[in-house]
Amino acid sequence: MSRKADVVIVGAGVHGCGLAFHLTATDAGSVVVLERGCVASGPTGQSGAMIRPLFDQRVYAELVIASTRMFEQWDQVVGGDAGFVQQGFLRITDSLETAALGGDLEITRFLGEPVEILDRSQLTELVPMARFDDDEKGILFPRGGYADPYQTTVELAAAAVRQGAEILEETEVVGLRTKSGRITGVMTSAGEIATSVVVNCAGPWSGRIAQMAGVPLPIEPQAAPTCLFRKPREMVTVGPVLSDGVHQVYLRAMGDTVYRAAHFGRAEQTLDPDDYDRSVPWVQQKMLREGVAQRYDAMRRAPFLGGFTAVYDMSPDGHPLVGAVDEVEGFWLDCGWSGNGFAPAPAATRSLAARILGQQSEVSLSPFGWPRTSDLGSRLHPDWVHP
Ligand SMILES: Cc1cc2nc3c(=O)[nH]c(=O)nc-3n(C[C@H](O)[C@H](O)[C@H](O)COP(=O)(O)OP(=O)(O)OC[C@H]3O[C@@H](n4cnc5c(N)ncnc54)[C@H](O)[C@@H]3O)c2cc1C
Structure with a gap:
């Protein structure tokens, strides 16, 4: 494999597949998702997938409420059934x-x-x-309620593929290429992909992926x-x-x-x-x-x-790391969601897709930028990492 893509997403959990869905719903060009296992084979597949609009920071509540609206109309918005039990x-x-x-x-x-x-x-x-x-x-x-995390992710993946995304399972990212401070490509177990945009949705492995671009991440x-x-x-x-x-x-x-x-x-x-x-x-x-x-x-x-x-x-403060990485142009993060990343995912990835495309996002993800530039309050209380 030696090819090109406009955007490469690393990881096919609910964030990677959600992002591929939203990017391909707009004019993002060619989108490839690389997954070393299969869709939802990481923590997403084991998630409690509970959905509650109760947080002490507004950004989470906004995202969960916007996601809930998506779950309520899943068949029309995404297609299929997310197993949402309201x-x-x-x-x-x-x-x-x-x-x-x-x-x-x-x-x-x-x-x-x-x-x-x-x-x-x-x-x-x-x-x-x-x-x-x-x-x-x-x-x-x-x-509120819960969804089926596997079905949710598989449906997002299927919809992304219908819209033109490619999801390559059993394809591991083994390196990132950079030149003069910008992303130029991704090395995988099946060859190389030239690209100027990589999004790190690799969950617990996201520190390793970031290291491939020379970026230390405290995950x-x-x-x-x-x-x-x-x-x-x-x-x-x-x-x-x-x-x-x-x-x-x-x-x-x-x-x-x-x-x-x-x-x-x-x-x-x-x-x-x-x-x-x-x-x-x-x-x-x-x-x-x-x-x-x-x-x-x-x-x-x-x-x-x-x-x-x-x-x-x-992450050190329990909050996710989402947004562009300043040191390496074209390298984006969507990781570090700990025990709170399922419910916000459908809406968070919509806002992230808009930012990657240089558009106005529905919910500002800037509180989750890394390094932190805004005050997210104290460390997310460890007792509330899980619903
Ligand atoms: C037990 C448990 C219960 C939870 N309960 C809830 C809940 O009730 N409500 C809620 O909102 N959140 C909950 N969460 C959190 C939520 O499930 C996660 O935040 C979310 O699923 C993370 O999704 P993700 O797409 O970011 O990452 P992941 O699901 O971690 O996916 C990352 C993917 O990257 C792939 N990958 C890694 N390295 C590479 C590589 N080198 N090349 C290619 N692919 C690679 C992995 O194989 C994996 O599939 C829970 C989490 C757990 C573990």
Whole structure:
């Protein structure tokens, strides 16, 4: 293979495929996505894919709300089915204060997204199998929920291909060519592609890709364990994502009979994304069951169905790195989304595509520029890395 492309995207996760979709929807020329595995074979395929318009920075809320509008009309906008289940997202909390809640309700309301605040009796009616204290409240986002991360990404990829993109699976990027401070090409396991624009959507591997252009990126791959439980009889019900901010653990349905569960945050262990133990250590399984059983007694008896450890691409402040790299012309970043990158992806990649094409973007991604030029506030609180 020796060829040319106007834009080369590294990585076919939800960001790489979303970007290819939006670029090819406009006049971006030839777009090639290089993926060393297959579409959604990275952390995207293991994502909880939960969607909530609750953040303490406006840019995330804007992106998630714009993505939600896309999920609601997926068939018309992208085509096919993203597996979007819009049964709401429920945050259980003992305080409406931003740090305790994991987001600022004023931002959500200001952006016009519906929010319902439920007292204990309303909570008990909605989630009868749970135990609540008097001071606890439920914050229900009725338009939130979750999607199927694999289907979402495969549909974005298919739509991009229909619009003219090429997605080359099992094709690894092994080097980047630069000349006089600009991108000139990409070396792959299947030959070279001449290009003046490369977008790094390689998730936990994005530090390695950036290094190929001589750009140091502080992305740390960190462990993110998830467990699967059979829904006990008492809990077989449809309803919102159950995100318990008090015990810092969530339950989200996978079909009618299985829950996936994980702790918020806790992604402190750095690992090699190519060589690590994918299982969930017993001590973490135990902690997780105890975490969910504090709220839902029936979960003490829920059969354990296994688990997996996936990887977050964590930046020093927990926020993503998105935008052009000043030192190397034509080199762009869209990485470091840690545990928050699925829900914003459909809209974030639309805004990034506009920026790459020199157009006005719908949502300004400048807060995510690297190195940071604007104040994103403090480090994203580690407890809220995960919904
Ligand atoms: C367990 C878990 C639960 C999560 N839950 C949520 C949630 O509920 N809500 C939410 O919003 N977010 C969630 N996230 C975060 C979200 O899933 C990610 O931020 C998002 O999927 C990242 O997508 P991506 O396209 O940036 O990268 P990735 O999915 O990491 O894709 C990167 C791709 O690059 C490829 N690649 C790497 N190196 C090369 C190379 N040299 N050549 C070619 N290809 C290469 C990889 O194979 C991979 O496919 C969760 C993440 C995890 C791990």
